[in-house]
Amino acid sequence: MRLADRVAVVTGGGRGIGRAIALAFAREGARLAVVSDVEPEVQSVADEARGLGVKTLAFRADVTRSEQLGSMLESVRGRFGRLDILVNNAGIVEAGWLLEQPESSWRRVIEVNLIGTYLATRAVLPQMMSQREGRIINIASVYGRHGGFGFVSAYVASKHGVIGLTRALAAELGTLGYADITVNAICPGYIRAGMGIAPQKVRDRDGDVREIPGEQLFERYFKHRVPQRRMLEAEEVANVAVFLALPESKGVTGQALNIDGGFLMS
């Protein structure tokens, strides 16, 4: 129970990687707020976490709406009296060749992945500053440090932005004397969960577009690029989040950690 006295908020906690992180925190004894835009999913993960013996709050909020994030913070404070860990995991992917993807779609990806991370961080930081300690863990992607495959410029740009925000905020907090609030990014590679296994559109050389399940896509196009030759499990990402959340990890800040079976070696 390495997080027994901690309170964590996980955005996008209703399924996929966010669910795995929420449950891993619960297993370490953290009290939890599971937050996403899908009410039944946050309720279901909150129930699972309660089954592990921790106090849990389910909260429906859209990370692009600062007033909803403000209400979420008030509920967390009201229920638990503190907030130690924020995991900015909520994210979407919408693909398309840059000249064809509608501007509204390009903007939506930036809005959820990057601006949502900024807004949730801005909502919780004053509470962490009053406690003089905290952990902000941003779920970026290997596509935050790589150009990506398959027409995902908005997603790639958003995740590069998340890594930039991570580094800048870690530096700013140090300058302001809040060095014990750490800010780090996790860069998952191909994960057997969530958007990693969702069907994706693939364009052939002759221009035909087909939908292929994520696992098939991995087998066909990406496996040979990954030294471990496998998709990783969501729990392996959650394990890195737990590591970053631990009190004894306070020396790690401004970092972007790849968890990708060796796909990127930096």
Ligand code: NAD
């Ligand atoms: P997912 O689609 O299963 O989960 C995304 C979560 O974000 C869901 O709970 C969804 O409800 C929530 N969400 C989306 N838009 C939201 C909004 N506006 N407000 C609040 N919540 C919102 O996908 P996942 O694969 O579990 O992705 C989780 C994170 O991991 C994302 O940031 C994603 O970019 C990142 N990631 C995933 C992979 C992968 O292979 N699965 C790889 C690299 C990075």
